[in-house]
Amino acid sequence: MTHFDAIIIGTGQAGPALARRLAQAGRKVAVVERGRFGGTCVNTGCTPTKTLIASAYAMHVARRSADYGFTIGGEVKVDMKRVKARKDYVAGLSNRGVEQSLRSLDNCTVYQGHARFCAPHAVEVCGELLNGEQIFINVGGRALAPEIPGLDRIDYLTNSSMMDVDFLPGHLLVLGGSYIGLEFGQMYRRFGSEVTIVEIGPRLISREDEDISRAVAHILTREGIGLRLNARCLSLSQRNGEVVMALDCVEGAPEVRGSHLLVAVGRRPNTDDLGLDRAGIRCDTRGYVEVDDELRTNVPGIWALGDCNGRGAFTHTSYNDFEIVAANLLDGQSRRTSDRIPAYALYTDPPLGRAGMTEAEVRRSGRRALVGKIAMEDVSRAFEKGEIEGFMKIVVDAESKQILGASFLGTSGDEAVHCVLDAMYARAPYTVLQQAVHIHPTVAEFIPTILGDLARLN
């Protein structure tokens, strides 16, 4: 048995940074990775999808050449091999960067293989036993395979296998109208595929406000994406080289067919094959490791960071988990996950930038609130860019004047929303932001305008 001060399982967004801090502090560290270094974000999540989206966006703008006063000699056609090669290059840089930085780290031993607990502080990797005083679980998650009759008998795609696609699907069926499904759906529509998105609920991205869902649905259908809402997938089969999806629905055909199927109905944590029971580590019913506000599991000396603890589902939340654990263990601080304000983006075009509560959450909370909203067609920068879809909305507490949340669906919405997010972290009353002088012409310059024209939220 080899002894370490710290064992880190998984090299997602928290593990490598934590390994660096611990090793630099003189601890003897082991890092275990069973797949690709860098985890989901780097290899099958954020980095590759946003790189692919950049190609799709360029094609979209090229098709609108007449709007901008230039011509393109011929049809805009995708070369999927080159699109994939560009994606592989960008993602490969990060993947290799993570691996090299870990392998060259003093005090750090890298193991490549599947880690499994065999006792609270003992882990087995490729037949070798490692003992760790402290263990940090950063195993992330993977695409959920729903229990739909026939799914196990067809070739279907997930966010991971989509990374190997170097051809243009004739007709991509997307099961799931949430963040991942919408990003892939719009991307492939712009590459030139026919796309149909099938969603069981009555609207897309159901966690967002209804006006957001409606606007996103409008944007996607205008690009020619087929939406099947209120449609439950009953079964899947493959006939004559086509994927056939039988639907339980009130409106529309009871069957949709496509050349390929992407399943994007959610994620599940990679905790089922980790031997957690042998370490006595508690999980919830969905397999997420139970942690306290400082990310400690129920077993002393074992922490869980990133997607596998169910406290976040993003790269920035996983990285923040690292910051919390490192600050508490090495810097004598007392940081907590509950200090985090929910924030994320949906990378459709235009993107949706989100901070804090939705309007619906504010209503449910029962507090007195004010809301301000502006259409992107009234935002000069959006108009100048020829990207006028969407709107920006901010909700504030009527009594404390604290900003409660913002939803910016529009060009640069993913960036501009940070003005609001930072004011929320500063706990500044909205009047501070209302009186700020922003740069013209920017999308963010309209934040003071929105805050200067608030109405009661009924």
Ligand SMILES: Cc1cc2nc3c(=O)[nH]c(=O)nc-3n(C[C@H](O)[C@H](O)[C@H](O)COP(=O)(O)OP(=O)(O)OC[C@H]3O[C@@H](n4cnc5c(N)ncnc54)[C@H](O)[C@@H]3O)c2cc1C
């Ligand atoms: C398609 C898609 C797009 C996304 N886009 C965004 C985005 O734009 N912005 C954003 O913030 N988030 C995005 N996300 C979410 C983001 O990728 C994740 O939240 C983030 O990667 C979580 O990181 P993590 O540290 O929890 O673990 P992961 O990055 O999932 O890494 C876990 C690592 O642990 C390894 N591992 C697992 N089990 C074991 C084991 N037993 N032994 C050894 N190693 C093991 C895995 O191989 C993996 O490398 C996206 C996700 C997907 C799927």
